[in-house]
Amino acid sequence: MKACNLVLHCGGASVERSAVKSVPTPIATPTWSPIPHLRLVEQVERSLRASHLEIVNQAHALSHGGDRYFGLIQVEARRGNNDYALVLGLRNSHDKRFPAGLVAGAQVFVCDNLSFHGEVQLSRKHTRFIGRDLPMLTQRAIGQLQDKWQHQEQRIQSYRSHAIDDRDAHDLMVRAVDVGVCPVTVLPKVVQEWREPTHDVFRQRTVWSLFNGFTEALKGNLALLPPRTQALHALMDGFVGIAGRN
Incomplete structure (x- = not known):
């Protein structure tokens, strides 16, 4: 199976999971509560497993000195699906640039292209109680994204x-x-x-x-x-x- 690939520019760099883990998380303020990049990844992994979706590949990237994270998690392909994969796109920031987010997508193997579809199914600002809300939000989002993936396969065939x-x-x-x-x-x-x-x-x-x-x-x-x-x-x-x- 071909690995996920993040084609990057604007200072972004593909990194190993260990590098994501080592990024320090800024100290929270009364109105802003950033979460570790890896915490978002791990929560999404737990939600996928709870929905009986098998993770087969991952890719991670950091930019702006580690303040911005982007990731891909590929789930098990449906039978006969050899030229594209269904993926989750993740993002998180430590510089207030964007909220923690999750979106459904597809990767075309032959050219490593990515596309994302539908509204972002998880978008949580870094405010108080994000840690409390994240498990519920990710589990709900994964349930919605399974339906998005089915539509994506129908769309590609069309x-x-x-x-x-x-x-x-x-x-x-x-x-x-x-x-x-x-x-x-x-x-x-x-x-x-x-x-x-x-x-x-x-x-x-x-x-x-x-x-x-x-x-x-x-x-x-x-x-x-x-x-x-x-x-x-x-x-x-x-x-x-x-x-x-x-």
């Missing part, structure tokens, strides 16, 4: 089976800029990936190939990736006629 020509592909590229999938400066990379895909498996003229052209171009900024790929899913879902399944 993308694969839906043919698309150059005219519609180019129209979707322009609309993607309009809805915030990517800035206009990224569009030439998307066009290049559509016309001459980096990976031969995406030479078929389908929505799945175009989708992966976008995710290839969007690699790197994990902080921006969830909202961008959520917008991309909404755009593609509307095109193939499955809007409202998030």
